[in-house]
Every structure is written in C-alpha cells, then in structure tokens.
Amino acid sequence: MANKRAVGQFYEAIALSYFEQNGFEYVTKNYFCPYGEIDLVLNKNNVIYFIEVKYRSNLSYGSPRDAINHTKMQRMKKTALHYIKNQNMGYINFKIGFLGILKTGDTYTFDFIENIFS
Secondary structure, eight states, X not given: OOSXXXXXXXXXXXXXXXXXXXXXXXXXXXXXETTEEEEEEEEETXXXXXXXXXEESSSXXXXXXXXXXXXXXXXXXXXXXXXXXXXXXXXXXXXXXXXXXXXETTEEEEEEESOTTO
C-alpha cells in the first residue's frame, strides 16, 4: 500500500463488503464537513448508520477499538448531525457506529459496535 489514503480506501472497501453481507445498504462514504469525516454512511431497516472504520495489522498500537475516544466520539456526533441537516433529512433514526478490522496473516477479524453511545 502506497499511502495512508490508499490503505484507508482499501479497508473501507472491505468494511463496506462486510456491511453489505450483513444487510446494510450503501448511502455514501468519506463525508467531510468542518467537524470531521465519517467513513461510511449506511442504511439498514430505515436507520442511518454513521460508521468509523479503523484498521490494525497488529496490536502494537492497541486494538482498533482503542482509537475511539471521547473527542473522536464527539466529532463523529457533530459530523453526523451536520450530514442530517445538510441532507434535509428531518427527524430520522440514526446510530453512530464503529468497525474495527484486525488483519492477522490472511485472516480479517471484525469488531462491530452498532452504537458507540450506548
């Protein structure tokens, strides 16, 4: 992998495949606003999911889940609310989630948190 953006796009594609296999529908990816970025926006059963994807090839920097802290959660929340307002979605059901991907050899392990605020 050449750079961080290419690596990120590669693992976001793996994440999207994981979600599609689990009944989620793709809405958009890499939504940017002044508050931050949301990697994936998905829909399942009329609930919009705003997903942060984190990848690790080993645990020397901690698990992917360790990358989600209070500051990151608050930025994700502000970004999700910006998306909802910007898309004129009104009152909708939404969740802010996380997918950690750990690659060990040729095997991927997925750690999905459906709602990081619960």
